[in-house]
Amino acid sequence: VPPILLDKQFSDFTPDITPIILAAHTNNYEIIKLLVQKGVAVPQPHEVRCNCVECVSSSDVDSLRHSRSRLNIYRALSSPSLIALSSEDPFLTAFRLSWELEELSKVENEFKSEYEELSQQCKQFAKDLLDQTRSSRELEMILNYRDDLNLLEEEANNDLARLKLAIKYHQKE
Numbered sequence: 001v002p003p004i005l006l007d008k009q010f011s012d013f014t015p016d017i018t019p020i021i022l023a024a025h026t027n028n029y030e031i032i033k034l035l036v037q038k039g040v041a042v043p044q045p046h047e048v049r050c051n052c053v054e055c056v057s058s059s060d061v062d063s064l065r066h067s068r069s070r071l072n073i074y075r076a077l078s079s080p081s082l083i084a085l086s087s088e089d090p091f092l093t094a095f096r097l098s099w100e101l102e103e104l105s106k107v108e109n110e111f112k113s114e115y116e117e118l119s120q121q122c123k124q125f126a127k128d129l130l131d132q133t134r135s136s137r138e139l140e141m142i143l144n145y146r147d148d149l150n151l152l153e154e155e156a157n158n159d160l161a162r163l164k165l166a167i168k169y170h171q172k173e
Helices: 019-025 029-037 053-061 063-077 080-086 090-107 109-130 136-143 151-156 161-168
Strands: none
Touching (some): 019 063, 053 063, 063 090
């Protein structure tokens, strides 16, 4: 690779935009799949009020860029393709992420509408995923799914655990 291509000053993207983040921003299923299979992951964002050395330093230098970097990570994490390809439980991931984004919209005022939009995108993904069921039996299995019970107990226990989880995370869709 020619050295000029690796020089960050000639990049069209800020340093926080990694290949997986860019692929997730464009919801590029094939590229995300390739990167996930290679073990590439989106970094977990730090808390808004994180006091680690990295966050304090980044915030002191440019707090807006620091906030935008967090938004870029959450935009990637909200990608339907990334959730589908990297999550063991896409419903739970979408529910939790939607809730977290809603909470962030209350704290990160400069990006309130973006976080609300991403939260809505996660809710829509969960709804669209549920719409893919082909039978009432599949729907019943999804709505009653519990990851804390074994399969034998799951068959006997029709308590709509997924539905309760959706209510807990305010998933109205």
